[in-house]
Amino acid sequence: MNKIVLITGATSGIGMACARKFAANGDKLILTGRNATRLSEISAELKAKGTEVYTLKFDVRNRESAVEAIEGLPEAWKNIDVLVNNAGLALGLEPEYEGSFDDWDGMIDTNIKGLLTMTRLVVPGMVQRNSGHIINVGSVAGDAAYAGGNVYCATKAAVKALSDGLRIDVANTAIRVTNLKPGLVETNFSNVRFHGDSNRAANVYKGIQPLTGDDIADVAVYASNAPAHVQIAEVLILATHQASGSVIVRK
DSSP states (O other), X not given: OOOEEEESSTTSHHHHHHHHHHHHTTOEEEEEESOHHHHHHHHHHXXXXXXXXXXXXXXXXXXXXXXXXXXXXOGGGOOOSEEEEOOOOOXXXXXXXXXXHHHHHHHIIIIIIIHHHHXXXXXXXXXXXXXXXXXXXXXXXXXXXXXXXXXXXHHHHHHHHHHHHHHHHTTTSSOEEEEEEEOSBOSSHHHHHTTTOHHHHHHTTTTSOOBOHHHHHHHHHHHHHSOTTOOOOEEEEOOTTBOSSSOBOOO
């Protein structure tokens, strides 16, 4: 049976890769993002291949917009089977005592509060139907802090705690909760972190073959397709020459 999969931050990186992989899996997609043009482009691409797609333009940091978007879904799209909480970002790599207040707000409001907003809006319907799956995109950064990562690492540690807490909260139901924890993934992640400094962003991936968005999306689809009695609770996905958030061997 085709599932309805809602993916936040679906216009680039891991989110876009998830859209393509879930589409190839035969699922129906609700794609959300801030960029209307990119949403239209990915939607057209997937529809041309036969996928049913519904797009919602809003920023997960804007709770009013999120509520309006989710509550305004047509009846045929309301019963969301899989929520992929992917929207997230890192901003800056300064010591904690030199960090930007605006960068901190951007990360906390997106990575934590945005995830919570989407969870609060979508999961009650899953509980009512006793069916559903929440896939949160965390990070190896949530396991231990690394130099300059301070607030970003804290937000991804929060994603782990929120995933674990939600899994406890729904343990009496048939709902599953998965926390994906990628290491180095080559997307526009570092470009965003360094506020558009492409040269600095490129250095992050020098000397190592990083993961791709497709690698993470493959794991998301695998988890969603596991038998109903199997809950893939947490997956740490690293490049072969990455041992942790801070140990990377470059050649």
